[in-house]
Amino acid sequence: MSSLHSEETKKIDVISHLEEVRRRVLFCVIVLVLATIGAFSWGEAIMSVVTAPIQKQVSQLIFIAPTEAFVAFLKVSILAGFIASFPFILYHAWRFLSPAFQKRERRRISMWLLSSLFLFFAGIAFAYFIVIPAALEFLLNFNREVASPQITLGKYVSFFTALIIVGGIVFEIPVVMGLLTDAGILKTAVLRKKRHYALIVILMFAAIITPTQDIVNMLLFAVPMILLYEIGILISRIIESRKSKDQDLEQ
Numbered sequence: 001m002s003s004l005h006s007e008e009t010k011k012i013d014v015i016s017h018l019e020e021v022r023r024r025v026l027f028c029v030i031v032l033v034l035a036t037i038g039a040f041s042w043g044e045a046i047m048s049v050v051t052a053p054i055q056k057q058v059s060q061l062i063f064i065a066p067t068e069a070f071v072a073f074l075k076v077s078i079l080a081g082f083i084a085s086f087p088f089i090l091y092h093a094w095r096f097l098s099p100a101f102q103k104r105e106r107r108r109i110s111m112w113l114l115s116s117l118f119l120f121f122a123g124i125a126f127a128y129f130i131v132i133p134a135a136l137e138f139l140l141n142f143n144r145e146v147a148s149p150q151i152t153l154g155k156y157v158s159f160f161t162a163l164i165i166v167g168g169i170v171f172e173i174p175v176v177m178g179l180l181t182d183a184g185i186l187k188t189a190v191l192r193k194k195r196h197y198a199l200i201v202i203l204m205f206a207a208i209i210t211p212t213q214d215i216v217n218m219l220l221f222a223v224p225m226i227l228l229y230e231i232g233i234l235i236s237r238i239i240e241s242r243k244s245k246d247q248d249l250e251q
Contacts, residue, residue, distance in 0.1 A: 132163050
């Protein structure tokens, strides 16, 4: 009877967890949709921010399909809605996972989440103010004496969105490294020993995501990623040192 009761309890727990996941995902989707609708209502103001980096290079963007302008506005609205609702999504992810951790672990992980949030927005700012203008400067002035640029709104928005998202993701490198070290999956000694492999991977990744073929624009992403990797090693070393001190105190 006790085994049957235990199985029934497990089923109830699984169902309750699934229900909580459904509820929190629904909340996040609703907030994302509302944020997207709000962004769409402010579409012209947001689009002026999005197109600001290219206005120095091109006097006016064009569109060549009846639906292109609408789709471009929709893409920008979804991007703005996601950025605005990202803290809310992160909060609900933490609220779902937090019961699985002890009080001390919750404080530590909450600091990781705050760091993740800060770095996400820092990556977006870096992409907007540095990477995108530099990439446009190279691309739109390359062989300009042969042909003048006529950029469509849809193509530019896709270009802008990709770099903004990549910027936000790339800046999460120290957080990922720190979390893996905190979980005991990574070791500082391994991160140092494999540094040259990490450098190769970073350069390859930067070459893939960079929309130009020149070394200067590739380094615009590669150099920050290398610095973030080194910061991740420093954070990992601090975490291991703290863990060692905690173990000494427990003994």
